[in-house]
Amino acid sequence: MLKDKTKLVIWPVYLDATKSRGEGRILSAKVSVKSPVLREIEKAARELNLAPVVETDKSYPKSWWSTGGRVLVDKKGPKSIISKQIALKINETRTKK
Numbered sequence: 001m002l003k004d005k006t007k008l009v010i011w012p013v014y015l016d017a018t019k020s021r022g023e024g025r026i027l028s029a030k031v032s033v034k035s036p037v038l039r040e041i042e043k044a045a046r047e048l049n050l051a052p053v054v055e056t057d058k059s060y061p062k063s064w065w066s067t068g069g070r071v072l073v074d075k076k077g078p079k080s081i082i083s084k085q086i087a088l089k090i091n092e093t094r095t096k097k
Helices: 038-047 079-096
Strands: 007-010 053-055 070-074
Touching (some): 007 079
Antiparallel strands (some): 007 070, 053 070
């Protein structure tokens, strides 16, 4: 349980286009990113000035057997909006390559 109320937890599954809503995706399929990695989420959050903190040893509760990690970001708005901004930034970065 996160005790710091000034941070939001962003799990990669929140942004993952390959996952269903039931598996934890919170964004629409149109905005989501296919298989995001922690490094991409951290970079996008840094570009959005959200002071990301990566925790690689954490497991998403619905898939507790898989240690995928999470990113903590500054709470500068609702989780859905911040997640969408991060996903859009990742998509923007991927299309530049």
